[in-house]
Amino acid sequence: MTTEPLSDVLGRTAEAVASRIGGLVDDLQAIEAQLAAAVAKMGHVPRRAELSFLKPLFEDLLVRNGGLIDGAGIAYEPGTLADVEYWLDWWRIQATGHPKFIRHDLNPSSLRYYDYSARDWFRIPRTAGHPVAIGPYIDMGGINVNTVTLTAPARTVHGTHVLGCDVSLSALETIFIKAVRTLDPTVILVGPNARIIASNSPLLVVGTLADLTKAVVNQPLLPAKYEQLPWNLVVANH
Known part of the structure; x- marks a missing residue:
């Protein structure tokens, strides 16, 4: 067991993970501001082509955060494009290392119809009115992998869209492990659904439910600015 104070381990780990997630939130909100300003200047309901300026913004987001996020983009509120x-x-x-557009089946009559408007990552930030992190979950209709989607509402004069990015769980785990620096005690990063995002134990599988009844410490991960996500650092009892 590490002789380092547990508070130091948890503090260091919280700061390492929160700074990376916080940076992504800031990036999404910067795009939100550009979108809102552009739509306000148009004076009419935009067509898809008029919002093509978003493509290089998301491509830049992906390239700058290469390895940390797998995907990024925008889901429009139904009925708000001309x-x-x-x-x-x-x-x-x-x-x-280059971004590629991913086409989804948006035809309601199709067997493979992807109804993004019913997904938690779309609904929850619009209702909450602030950035949220959804997952880990299996996005069966999208990328078919275990993921965490970080999303932020994008309010415009014609509706509220959702900006988001898919966080690489393997990259997040690497950041977590480098910060924890110990195998004892067992430290777990869990989401609001109590599913494991990362841990320092090979016995704990990402995406599975954590047994919080064995927790001796349950500490919020992120500072007040991002408390709405919310993630917790859990120290498990042996």
């Missing part, structure tokens, strides 16, 4: 009822602009980073 030329289409539903639209989802989403890009994923490829092995080459």
Whole structure:
């Protein structure tokens, strides 16, 4: 067991993870501000092509945060674009390091219809009115992997859209492990759904439910600015 004070371990780990997640929140909110300003200047309901300036912003977000996020984009509030009822602009980073547009089936008559408007990552930030982190969860209709989606509402004069990015759980785990620096005691990063985001134990699988009845410490991870996410650092009893 480490001789370092547990408070130091948890503080260091909280700061390491929170700074990276906080940076992503800031990036999403910067894009939100540009979108709101652009739509306000148009004076009419925009068409998809008029919002093409968002593409390089999301591509830059992906490249700058290469390894930390797998995908990013915007989901539009249904009925707020002039030329289409539903639209989802989403890009994923490829092995080459370049972003690629990911097309989703938005046809309600299709068997593979992806109804993003019913997904938690779309509904919850719009209702809450602030950034949230959804997951870990399996996005069966999207990328079909275990992921955490960080999302932020984007209010415009014509509706509230949702900006988001898919956080790489392996990258987040690396940040977590480097900060914890010990295998004893067992430290777990859990989301609001009590599912494991990262841990320093090979016996605890990411995405599974944590047994919080064994917790001896349950400390909020993020500072007040991001308390709405919310994630906790849990120290498990042996």
